Every structure is written in C-alpha cells, then in structure tokens.
Amino acid sequence: xSEKRKIDFFHYLNTGIELVISENSPxxxxxxxxxxxxxxxxxxxxxxxxxxxxxxxxxKLRQIFIIPPYIPHEIKSLNSYSLLSICINKxxxxxxxxxxxxxxISLILENILRSKKISQKEADLLSNGLKILEKYTNxxxxxxxxxxxxxxxxxxxxxxxxxxxxxxxIAFSSKFNFIRKFKKSIGLTPHQFxxxxxxxxxxxxxxxxxxxxxxxxxxxxxDQSHFIRNFKKIVKMTPLEYQSSIKRINLFKEELx
Numbered sequence: 001x002s003e004k005r006k007i008d009f010f011h012y013l014n015t016g017i018e019l020v021i022s023e024n025s026p027x028x029x030x031x032x033x034x035x036x037x038x039x040x041x042x043x044x045x046x047x048x049x050x051x052x053x054x055x056x057x058x059x060k061l062r063q064i065f066i067i068p069p070y071i072p073h074e075i076k077s078l079n080s081y082s083l084l085s086i087c088i089n090k091x092x093x094x095x096x097x098x099x100x101x102x103x104x105i106s107l108i109l110e111n112i113l114r115s116k117k118i119s120q121k122e123a124d125l126l127s128n129g130l131k132i133l134e135k136y137t138n139x140x141x142x143x144x145x146x147x148x149x150x151x152x153x154x155x156x157x158x159x160x161x162x163x164x165x166x167x168x169x170i171a172f173s174s175k176f177n178f179i180r181k182f183k184k185s186i187g188l189t190p191h192q193f194x195x196x197x198x199x200x201x202x203x204x205x206x207x208x209x210x211x212x213x214x215x216x217x218x219x220x221x222x223d224q225s226h227f228i229r230n231f232k233k234i235v236k237m238t239p240l241e242y243q244s245s246i247k248r249i250n251l252f253k254e255e256l257x
Contacts, residue, residue: 010247018087027236029075038088039067046081064129072187102130146171158197159220199234212239
C-alpha cells in the first residue's frame with residue numbers, strides 16, 4: 001500500500017509567515033517565481049532537483065536551499081519526496097532582521113514539532129539555516145522604473161485584461177523590446193506572470209472561505225473550469241482541496257515581542 005500524499009498550508013496569522021509541508025509528493029512544479037517572498041526549503045524525505053538561475057541542483061534528506069524573491073525556478077520530482085518550505089516576506093526580514101526572524105520561526109517550529117511532522121534535529125537545522133538570509137537583507141530591487149510599473153500592476157490587479165501592446169505602452173517600449181526586457185528581468189513571460197499572480201490572488205481569496213465560482217470571476221478567469229485547470233496546474237490540487245488543507249494558527253502577540 002502506497003504512503004498517503006498530503007499538502008498542509010500553515011498560516012501564522014499575526015506573523016505574515018507561511019509554512020508548507022508536502023508529504024510523499026510526486027509533483028514537479030514548472031518555472032515560476034515568488035513575489036516579495038524568500039523561500040527556505042528542506043527535504044524531509046526523498047530527493048528533488050531544483051533548477052534556479054539556469055543551474056540545477058539535487059537536494060536530498062535534510063539539505064536546505066533558499067530561493068530569493070522574483071528568482072525564476074522549477075522543481076522536478078526524482079521520486080516521491082517530502083518537503084518543508086517556509087515563506088518569509090522580504091519586508092518582514094528588513095523590519096525584524098535575522099535575529100527577529102529566528103525568534104518567530106523558532107515559535108513556529110515548536111508548533112510544528114508538536115504535530116510530529118518534523119524532528120527536533122530538522123527544526124534545529126532549519127533555525128540555524130536562517131543565517132543564510134543575512135546576505136539578502138539588502139537585496140537589490142528592479143531598477144527599470146517603467147518595467148516596475150507593469151510588474152506591480154500585474155501583481156496588484158492580475159484579474160484586469162491588459163494586452164501586450166498596452167503593457168508596452170505603460171513601459172514606454174516597443175512590443176518586442178518590452179517582452180524581451182520583461183522575460184530577462186522577471187524570468188517569465190508577461191502572460192505567465194499574470195496567470196501566476198491570478199492564482200496567487202485566488203489563494204488569498206480562498207483562505208477567506210470564498211466560493212470558488214466567485215473567486216474565478218474575481219481573478220479574471222472566464223469560467224470555473226478554466227480557473228480550476230490553471231489552479232491545479234500551479235498548486236497541484238483543486239481549489240476545494242486547497243481550502244481544506246489550510247491550517248490557520250495564531251501565535252500569541254506577546255510571544256513575538
């Protein structure tokens with residue numbers, strides 16, 4: 001009998017940090033990026049291949065990796081694997097610093113330890129691994145202001161219909177030059193980036209227990225089947241499965257101070 005596959009999303013409501021545990025996953029994830037978020041990952045079982053910045057790396061048991069914001073990457077499954085990922089907003093890192101982030105993460109890891117999804121050794125490795133973030137505290141922003149306008153618009157309003165010609169006009173660029181600059185800067189085509197942000201916005205709406213038909217319309221998909229197909233392609237589960245996998249957890253405010 002095969003081991004049960006499961007993905008849990010732990011939202012720590014008063015921290016802005018999300019922790020994801022994929023158990024016995026067979027899934028590969030196509031090229032994508034994470035806006036404004038650092039990802040700290042640890043393989044809990046099995047092996048994955050991470051392609052980042054056009055280089056490929058294999059990660060096995062208890063090996064840790066980091067993915068900075070906006071860096072395009074893809075994950076390939078080499079076999080069934082279990083993976084823990086911590087999502088940390090870059091503004092939180094700037095505000096709290098490494099010591100502050102370590103304090104919050106230690107509380108989160110204590111919570112996860114009680115669920116017996118990770119061991120004490122793995123928690124210690126993750127806590128110590130956060131020091132890797134030190135070199136990213138002053139990460140450079142995109143310096144092309146006009147391209148930045150398009151990028152921010154697609155992040156905030158991904159549901160709006162915006163043609164390539166309109167995007168190029170906003171960036172004061174020709175259509176073909178805009179596509180080339182966008183792909184070079186973001187690592188994705190404008191269309192890929194917009195769909196990715198639609199799904200990101202859909203996840204936030206689903207976290208509030210919204211009805212999937214309403215979420216589909218509010219995120220720019222022309223019908224529910226189109227929405228579900230794209231959601232499953234990126235998240236590897238249906239919207240309803242995603243809603244049932246969310247664990248909303250409050251850490252006491254005084255513990256964070």
